[in-house]
Structures are given as structure tokens and as C-alpha cells.
Amino acid sequence: MTYCSKLSEFKRMQDVEIRKLKLECHMALPFRSALSDTEWCCAPNKSLERKRCMITYKLNHPLEADDVIRVFDSSGINRPTRDPERIRRMLKNANLIISAWDGNRLVGVCRALTDFSYCCFLSDLAIDRNHQHRGIGREMIALLRKEIGDEVCLIVQAAAASMSYYPRLGFEKMENGFMIGRKR
Numbered sequence: 001m002t003y004c005s006k007l008s009e010f011k012r013m014q015d016v017e018i019r020k021l022k023l024e025c026h027m028a029l030p031f032r033s034a035l036s037d038t039e040w041c042c043a044p045n046k047s048l049e050r051k052r053c054m055i056t057y058k059l060n061h062p063l064e065a066d067d068v069i070r071v072f073d074s075s076g077i078n079r080p081t082r083d084p085e086r087i088r089r090m091l092k093n094a095n096l097i098i099s100a101w102d103g104n105r106l107v108g109v110c111r112a113l114t115d116f117s118y119c120c121f122l123s124d125l126a127i128d129r130n131h132q133h134r135g136i137g138r139e140m141i142a143l144l145r146k147e148i149g150d151e152v153c154l155i156v157q158a159a160a161a162s163m164s165y166y167p168r169l170g171f172e173k174m175e176n177g178f179m180i181g182r183k184r
């Protein structure tokens with residue numbers, strides 16, 4: 001093969017890859033599903049096995065404590081998962097929970113408390129380890145922001161491992177925050 005034909009072959013391969021990428025990006029655009037007012041579908045843009053898998057997002061869908069504990073533990077987030085009764089109370093008393101589902105399997109939890117008027121505290125954002133880095137966290141934050149609207153300030157206390165995550169999603173670092181920590 002001459003140098004010129006090698007070059008044109010290389011360019012042709014590049015074109016194919018670029019076309020594939022464009023197609024993937026197009027398919028990755030989230031869309032409002034016809035499921036119901038409180039369910040959305042979205043094809044994540046990244047997948048470990050590169051398989052197309054549809055994630056469904058649900059608003060305030062009742063969650064089993066055991067499923068949430070599984071997601072928390074798998075994600076690496078530090079929550080009192082050895083105390084299922086406390087997790088049940090956390091779920092019962094939160095008023096804005098978005099969950100992500102891969103079929104019937106819970107794979108993401110976004111748990112927040114808000115007055116829908118002025119402030120919202122995002123307490124837990126956790127994605128099952130096998131589903132991380134596929135845009136699910138970003139999508140859940142987008143849905144949360146849509147639910148609370150523009151009047152509401154969204155506050156999160158980031159875990160050390162996610163300090164550089166939230167700025168990617170448009171969060172600004174707070175220099176004027178205070179807290180009284182929990183004792184247990």
C-alpha cells in the first residue's frame with residue numbers, strides 16, 4: 001500500500017468513527033417520555049459494555065429501604081445503611097426523591113428536602129457503581145432543578161470524592177456556609 005492510499009484509508013476510518021460518534025450523541029439526548037407526568041426516559045451516553053440501555057427516572061416513587069441501601073453501599077456513599085429503620089425514615093420524610101431505574105432495578109437515588117419556594121437541600125445523590133459515569137447523576141440533577149424551579153436555591157454538602165463533581169454540573173462553591181454536625 002502506498003503512502004497516499006494509506007492516508008486516504010486512515011481518513012475514511014476517521015470519517016466512520018466521527019459519524020458513529022455523532023449518531024451516539026444524537027441518541028443520547030434525553031427526551032420526555034410518554035409514560036406519565038412523573039416518569040422520564042433517557043438513554044445514557046456512556047456504557048461500560050457500550051450496550052444501549054434505557055434508564056427510567058421516577059419522581060417520588062415509593063422506594064424499598066433495602067433497594068436504597070444496596071444503591072448507597074454500591075455507590076460508595078457513606079450513609080447509615082446498617083440502620084434500615086433510619087433509612088426508612090430518611091425516605092419517608094424527604095419530599096423530593098428522584099429515582100433512576102434500569103428496568104425493574106433501582107440504580108440511582110437523588111433525595112432532597114424542599115419548600116418549593118426558596119430552598120432545597122440535596123442530601124443524597126448516589127448511583128450504583130456499575131451505572132456510574134453514564135450521565136445518570138447529571139440527568140437526576142437536571143430533573144431536580146426542573147422540579148424546584150428558578151426561585152429555589154439548591155444546596156448540597158459534597159462528599160470528599162465528589163468535590164470536583166458538583167462544579168461540573170453548575171454548582172458554585174459556597175464560602176459562607178455553616179453547620180452543626182450530626183452526632184451519629
Ligand SMILES: CC(C)(COP(=O)(O)OP(=O)(O)OC[C@H]1O[C@@H](n2cnc3c(N)ncnc32)[C@H](O)[C@@H]1OP(=O)(O)O)[C@@H](O)C(=O)NCCC(=O)NCCS
Pocket residue numbers: 075076077123124125126127128131132133134135136137138139157158159161162163164165166168
Ligand atoms: C458522584 C456521582 C453521584 C456521580 O454520578 P454519575 O452518574 O456517575 O456522574 P455523571 O455520569 O452524571 O457525570 C457527569 C460528569 O461528572 C464527571 N464525574 C463523575 N463522577 C465524578 C466525580 N466523583 N468527581 C468528579 N467528576 C465526576 C463525569 O466524568 C462527567 O463528566 P463529563 O460531563 O465531562 O462527561 C456517583 O459517582 C456516585 O454515586 N458517587 C458516590 C456517592 C457520592 O459521592 N455522591 C455525592 C455525594 S452526596
